[in-house]
Amino acid sequence: MAVILTADEALEKAAELILAGNPIAVPTETVYGLAADATNGEAVARIYEVKGRPRFNPLIAHVSDMDMADAIGEFDPLSRLLAEKFWPGPLTLVLPLKAGARIHPLVRAGLDTIALRMPTGFTSCLIARVGRPLAAPSANSSGRISGTSAVAVDADLGARIALIVDGGPTPVGVESTIVKAEGEGLRLLRPGGLAAEEIEAAAGVRLERGKTAGLEAPGMMASHYAPGAKMRLNASAVSPGEALLAFGPARAKDAEGAKAVRNLSPKGDAREAAANFFSMLRELDATGAAVIAVEPIPAAGLGEAINDRLRRAAAPRDIEGASA
Numbered sequence: 001m002a003v004i005l006t007a008d009e010a011l012e013k014a015a016e017l018i019l020a021g022n023p024i025a026v027p028t029e030t031v032y033g034l035a036a037d038a039t040n041g042e043a044v045a046r047i048y049e050v051k052g053r054p055r056f057n058p059l060i061a062h063v064s065d066m067d068m069a070d071a072i073g074e075f076d077p078l079s080r081l082l083a084e085k086f087w088p089g090p091l092t093l094v095l096p097l098k099a100g101a102r103i104h105p106l107v108r109a110g111l112d113t114i115a116l117r118m119p120t121g122f123t124s125c126l127i128a129r130v131g132r133p134l135a136a137p138s139a140n141s142s143g144r145i146s147g148t149s150a151v152a153v154d155a156d157l158g159a160r161i162a163l164i165v166d167g168g169p170t171p172v173g174v175e176s177t178i179v180k181a182e183g184e185g186l187r188l189l190r191p192g193g194l195a196a197e198e199i200e201a202a203a204g205v206r207l208e209r210g211k212t213a214g215l216e217a218p219g220m221m222a223s224h225y226a227p228g229a230k231m232r233l234n235a236s237a238v239s240p241g242e243a244l245l246a247f248g249p250a251r252a253k254d255a256e257g258a259k260a261v262r263n264l265s266p267k268g269d270a271r272e273a274a275a276n277f278f279s280m281l282r283e284l285d286a287t288g289a290a291v292i293a294v295e296p297i298p299a300a301g302l303g304e305a306i307n308d309r310l311r312r313a314a315a316p317r318d319i320e321g322a323s324a
């Protein structure tokens with residue numbers, strides 16, 4: 001059973017467990033991460049075990065400063081500009097792996113690139129304390145909703161890990177935005193907690209979207225973030241017994257007949273909605289409703305990441321090896 005310690009008392013215990021090769025759950029600004037020493041293959045393998053994650057899903061290596069990042073990834077000018085502008089923060093950059101980088105190959109799952117992110121808060125202190133990058137996928141079992149609170153992580157993974165560091169609810173609430181430089185341009189591999197528009201404004205180029213050849217971000221497969229309930233998107237009316245995930249001030253027709261209602265943002269703010277997204281989805285799923293109806297959510301800003309995750313949550317569940 002996991003011990004839960006608050007972020008201000010957990011640093012020494014967390015560092016000790018990490019250096020001994022154990023995965024632990026840590027708060028980041030996006031979602032909780034299941035972190036382990038990225039230089040230790042057995043420690044990384046334990047992450048895959050705890051999550052029950054398909055082996056081909058590569059992990060993000062988290063760093064605490066630019067020197068550590070430079071020792072792992074080859075930065076092109078555009079990626080460096082984005083790192084300088086948005087790190088620490090909810091942005092992950094996919095870069096060619098630097099020769100001699102001390103990253104265990106299991107972290108990359110065989111790719112010759114590495115996903116790098118510099119988080120804020122407790123996790124950053126922990127990385128600096130252990131002096132090693134931490135591999136950390138979201139702290140949830142494979143295919144389940146990402147944990148945005150210590151309680152949610154405990155319910156899902158508590159029986160399988162030694163420590164959960166409680167940093168309170170995660171402020172951003174969805175995973176980081178993943179971007180990869182391609183030639184002179186940038187490709188959006190996963191919309192997330194940093195709005196694509198902000199990246200485009202800083203970089204001065206449009207983000208390419210859509211599929212590339214091969215499995216560029218394997219965790220981006222269709223059936224991810226699957227709750228137990230079926231999801232019905234863009235609902236304009238609620239059928240009796242459905243749970244309702246609402247957004248904004250106006251309600252879908254017959255909302256008073258819903259089994260339960262959660263409003264992502266009564267004032268219609270996408271950032272607030274992102275922060276509430278996984279916890280509200282989890283709460284509605286816990287009501288046992290067979291269907292969660294979801295009101296339309298505009299695609300601007302963080303709405304893109306929310307809609308992306310809604311589509312995954314609504315996708316058929318029988319896809320082989322789906323989800324991270």
Ligand code: TXA
Pocket residue numbers: 028030031032033034057058059060092094108111113114115117119136137138139174175176177178189190216217218219220324
């Ligand atoms: O906010 C976040 O990014 C959280 C926190 C804990 O940092 N982490 C997270 O990790 O969401 P995870 O493992 O759930 O998602 C990582 C995504 C996956 O879709 C994976 O396929 C992709 O990053 N990825 C990792 N390495 C990659 C690479 N070299 N090339 C392309 N995609 C990569």
Ligand code: MG
Pocket residue numbers: 137138146219324
């Ligand atoms: Mg994940």
